[in-house]
Amino acid sequence: MVIADFIPKNPGATLGFIVLTGIAAMAVGLLFMGIGRKLTARLQRRYGPPFWQSYIDVIKCFSRNSISHHYIMDLGSMMGLAGLLAAAMFVPVAGHLPFASTGPLIVILYLMPIGYLGMAMGVSASGNPLSAIGIGRALTLMVGYEVPFAVIMLSMIASFNTTGLLALHQIQQAGGWNLFTMPFGFIAAIIALQGMLAEKPFDTMIAPAEIASGPMVELSGKFLGMAFLQHAVAIFIETGIVVNLFLGGGRTIWEFLLKQFVLYMFAMALNGIYARYRVEQATRFLWFTAGSLAVVQLILNLLA
């Protein structure tokens, strides 16, 4: 009986859906990346690459030989992508999920770190100090944006008494968007999202001119491709979370993707116009500005 509910009703379809979700997450993220590059180019008065450039880049990366310093590096890269893909399985897309789950937010927030931990393990096995510095900055920044995001989740609990993204999606489909009912939380979420996506002004972990693209300094060929895919899936997950939390989740898949797209374009526009924070400045900003906004939202929700 216990094993029975572990095995889904029709395994074939569930398996297909899981694979489909994984591929879709990567594809959507790469598409967004391409269009984002186009947008950045237009902001800089350039023509910009075609929007399918990211696909070409990833395929090219996988078509090149690669170097590795130790098998731990390979293992870490694989762990990195796997963690993000696993997290993507729990994000409800317009209420659809590859298998029966509630879209538990805490599980997603704790499945993504295994991706980052894996990537960190891989790049620090490469033995380059620059990559270790980049990972150190990334983890510091992570403490910065996880705290406001957690507070936003708490305010959701305060209002709706659930952390399931699916339930939040249904609630917003019935009532209005949370964007209008909890604006401070939304602003905090936008700031935290900028930090999650590691776009400017929070891209101190990459810093190509400073620490030679930080964690990716030793990544070549397919490892770089996996890093690209990881970033793509991260875009999908993080924008998806915010859409499910604040933008009503969307009735159809296309509406959902559109909302994700708008969020990511906004992030890229900010990325195009801002300079880079130092890591402790970024962390302070995330705590004090975004965090205080989120706490205000939490207090409001508790009083309401």
Added chain:
Amino acid sequence: MISLNIFSVSTGIIGVFILGVISLAAFGRVRKLQWVLFSLATLYLLFLAYNLYGKWGGAPEAPEGMIFTLMNTHLGWLFFAFSTGVTFLISLFSLSYNDKKHATGIAPLWTILMAANTGIFFAADWITFIIAWELMGWTSFFIISHGREKSFQAGIYYYALSLIGASALLAGVFILHSITGTFAIRESIQSASALWSTRPGVLYAVALFFCTAFFTKSAIGPFYMWPAKAHAEAPDDFSAFLSGIMIKYGIFGLLIAVLPLFASYAGPAVKGTPIFLYILGWVGGLTAVLGTLLAVRENDMKRLMAFSTVSNVGFIVLALSTATVFGLAAGIFHTFNHMVFKAVIFLSMASVKFRTGERDMHRLGGIGYRMPIAFFAFLLGIIAAAGIPPMSGFASKWMVFQSLFDNKLLFLAIPAFFASTAAFMYLYRGLHSIYLGQLPPRFANIKAAPPVQMLVMLVLMLMVFAVGAFPGIVLMPVKAALGADSLAADFMKIEGITSSVNLSVVAGIFMFAFIGTLVLYIIGKPRKKVEPLDTYTSGEDPADWDMTPEQYHYAYRFYEPFEKMFNPILEALSFEKWFDGFRRHIVRTSESFGRWLHRPGSGAFVLTTALILILVMGIVVW
């Protein structure tokens, strides 16, 4: 009526105690034999636990005419079984760890400590509890200061705090007895809980004393700093026991004594949680944050993990402070998980120290290339400690958060989130600085860990992963021990009010995704292995600059920006100076007393006065 049955608890305690004394007295020369005896003792206790299962409560078995009473409660049995099991694995590890070079003579004392361990978990009255507690205290003191000067300083520090705790416990117990008239643990607590309305002041005192006692033992709140000293200076294999099991005695004490008192408090409440419990929760949360911040600053790997232990204990207290069934289950679940994953972390570090003899992380590096099993043990350990699926820590941390959400203690969850996210920082630092990065040439040809150590680590890794995928393995017994049928948790699935998670599905999805990435990895073009120093250096050849791997290993002051942010705060609120002063005071008084005793004649004086006193008392009694 003392039962001569070999499966009875009292036989266990006394037998193990006598065994320890014998091995201490007789086999001082043959240390291997002492360790074998210790392993046999733990094995016997494990056997005892197996036999005691199901024989709950009943008449407290008491030797004839003695006030020592023992009772086999379900909860105590659970703690006893888990601690003994983990200790058995550690003892196997110690068998191979204590070779010619690393031998320490702590085995018999540790055996006696196991007797004390049994006593603490099976005591039915406060006298037995206190005696076992004291036995635990001084044996562990002697083990921590195992004949090394530095360790001796740490041991004195630890013992000073234990003195505070023990005396506070004694005082609390006597007050409790004076108001309830019984020494039996359950009855006294129950009857005391009824007195909140009539005699609150006395209960405040009792609760304060108990909290002091158990906080000192578990390094909660202002007593956060002794693990960093004691765990770091203790023998490496004992550190695993110290950090995994001994620090949980305070948790057990909170469970049996303090929580019932606080939960029955009828005064003001925060969202239905009695005010004292709420304060306890904040103490736990702040302890978690404090331990995390201090761990991020550490450069000594054992001190770092000791502070991580402090942070985890804070989590446990946070969960217990809700005093709901879910919260208690979460706390106990996290206690057992922490036993296992902290044991595996410390044992992995012990085998690294066994091979390298280094404790400073910036002097290590790249050890994982030479000792893969130790590396993977540490990796799984920190994944669990960070509370990341699919390892065991996630299930219990998820339950901790859920217990807070369910009671709407939302502000309490903020420090918890901060601590559990910042935990990634120091855990990753340990992974990078010890096991990854550049391998120093002087460690270029160290061997992998000995097979027995590897075996123990593998078993513990398996436990960590199995509990992560199937939390029911631990959660079911906990549920049974609490008699909590309302706890909606089965073998794979845990359901809180605000959310529910099926951890087997999470683990399965992760495995499936890993297979998918493996496919991607295989279809990619082949990879070429290069030398560790062949990295991007802007075209410079490190050899031209006489760059050695040690210099090239980025490990020292790893999180300098973060430290700069928090240093002022941490300097501001440091209890350490005060406690250092306390330790010095104790040392001075005891030394002066000792000097007075050693003065010729004074000993005789003491002896005669004692004799006269006994005479007088005898006459009076007669």
Added chain:
Amino acid sequence: MTRNALVERIEAETGIESRPRYSNQIEASVPRERIISFLSFLKTIGFEHLSNITAIDWIQDSTMEVVYNVWSYSERIHITVKSPVPRGNPVSFTCMGLWPQGRVYEQELHEMFGISFQGNPTQGPLFLHNWKDIPPLRKDFDTEEYSRRAYGYLEEEQ
């Protein structure tokens, strides 16, 4: 103090005749034995900045000139002190005691001209990579021939 006054003062106090050259420049020629004392004297009268040290190879009369360019902020006057050293034994004295930055200039001169400065501890290679020939800035070094031999062109087309 004007340029001519400086010239006179220098001659009066050291007995070394110096010629005014351009509007704000003085040129003096000092024998190798007195160069350090002369430079220290210049520093005392306000020439506190050593702009650079270079050298000239007069191959016909087989001497090399070490040229110190010193600048005075107070007088806004630039003095060029030339001290000839024989080509056969190009040895002079270091001015590190007066200007610490002289160390690098002297090291460069040692590498490029083969002039060694007594008292300067760092006389190793500075710019050239694995140099085995005579110092390249000497007049008798045929750089075109060197380039042809060392980095010659490929004969045939790959």
Added chain:
Amino acid sequence: MSDFIKVSRDEIMDGKMERVLDFFRARSMWMLYYCTGCGAIELPPSMTSAFDMERFGLGPMATPRQADILLITGYISVKTLKRVIRSYEQMPDPKWVVGFGSCPVNGGIYWNSYATINQLEKYLPVDISIAGCMPRPQAVLDMFQKLKNMIQRGEAVGYKKYKLNYDWYKKNQDEVLNREEPVFREDELFSAPPEQISGEKITAGGNR
């Protein structure tokens, strides 16, 4: 002394299967350029809004591990050559070298300098070169178009030539980088008549 193994391009070109991947390689060329010479000054204009290089999928990369193209922008001194070779050998295959400006082709205005090499082809397999001092951004983009076509047709096989003739290249590199004996013999040197120094006492540091 190992001779250069002459192979026709068709012998070492990839098979048909690789041609599919070459399509993607040609459309996403990431370049690594150290500012070895003045040529690097022509790259910012070709990247920024006037001639937008990124629209062909070209982009600068931070490290050799990530880059496909090694740009040699301008003259190469001997010291630079060492770094360039190390960077080239750190790049994973397939990789291409671009000689940028006249100096990598034949030394340029430094043709008779004792410090800069003359012909890059002796030390690294150059796939394509641009003449000019400096080449304008139009020329740069034109070069990248030609390189793109070469890669797409699988004709840019410099890295295979390097593998094939590694010891030949290595010999040339060693001639420059680790020379054992001087280039000029003693009797070739025109030296001034040695002049006897009067034996004055030289005290270290002179008279301060």
